[in-house]
Amino acid sequence: MRLFSLIYFSIHALCQSAFADGSVSGIVVLDSQRPPDVPAGYRPLTVKPIQAEDSAPAIVWVEKKGMAYPKLRTSKALSIPQRGYQFRPAVLAVQTGTPVTFPNMDDEFHHVCTYSKPYLFDLGQYTKDQKLEALVFDKPGLVKIYCEIHKHMRCRLLVLETPWFAMTDTSGGFKITGIPPGEYEIKAMLPSEKQVKSRVIISDGKTTQVKLSR
Numbered sequence: 001m002r003l004f005s006l007i008y009f010s011i012h013a014l015c016q017s018a019f020a021d022g023s024v025s026g027i028v029v030l031d032s033q034r035p036p037d038v039p040a041g042y043r044p045l046t047v048k049p050i051q052a053e054d055s056a057p058a059i060v061w062v063e064k065k066g067m068a069y070p071k072l073r074t075s076k077a078l079s080i081p082q083r084g085y086q087f088r089p090a091v092l093a094v095q096t097g098t099p100v101t102f103p104n105m106d107d108e109f110h111h112v113c114t115y116s117k118p119y120l121f122d123l124g125q126y127t128k129d130q131k132l133e134a135l136v137f138d139k140p141g142l143v144k145i146y147c148e149i150h151k152h153m154r155c156r157l158l159v160l161e162t163p164w165f166a167m168t169d170t171s172g173g174f175k176i177t178g179i180p181p182g183e184y185e186i187k188a189m190l191p192s193e194k195q196v197k198s199r200v201i202i203s204d205g206k207t208t209q210v211k212l213s214r
Contacts, residue, residue: 020205025175028058028168029213033191036152044150051084056191059093059158060174061165062184072097077134081105087155093165099134111148188212
């Protein structure tokens with residue numbers, strides 16, 4: 001009986017390793033962050049000083065044409081607050097179907113909206129005492145979000161069908177795990193909003209190293 005158990009668990013371990021997911025890690029060569037699009041002579045009037053915008057990382061993702069991706073595992077809403085007259089974070093990636101809230105943490109009105117297709121939403125003016133319902137982002141694409149009152153404020157929300165994505169650190173480093181073995185396209189949206197891409201082979205139980213640059 002003991003011998004049978006040892007054989008069973010050995011075979012089970014081999015089967016698990018044979019179908020182990022892989023990973024990809026590496027470096028994205030970051031470029032300069034695109035400046036906000038503001039009118040000439042723009043001087044916002046605010047109650048408190050405007051704080052600096054967060055540094056923009058790159059977003060890296062792995063995708064394959066025609067693939068049926070795993071669905072979103074949680075319906076918990078993500079939060080993109082407005083604090084210090086900036087969206088924080090200013091760059092974020094989510095999978096399709098993710099609900100997102102935009103709480104106002106400042107002591108005056110904000111007016112969150114976007115002109116990006118296919119969303120075109122306008123939350124109107126609201127204070128930090130008002131709680132708005134979450135918006136569900138169910139279509140892929142780059143959503144550029146602004147404050148109609150403070151025109152320097154911006155958030156770039158990249159909605160992806162793939163669940164395999166990551167934000168880089170300040171040096172451009174990243175790692176994406178849990179990817180089934182196969183050939184994929186790996187892409188990155190840089191701080192300038194330009195994109196770079198390459199092909200990548202994901203091997204079972206291994207980490208593939210890549211470098212992405214323009």
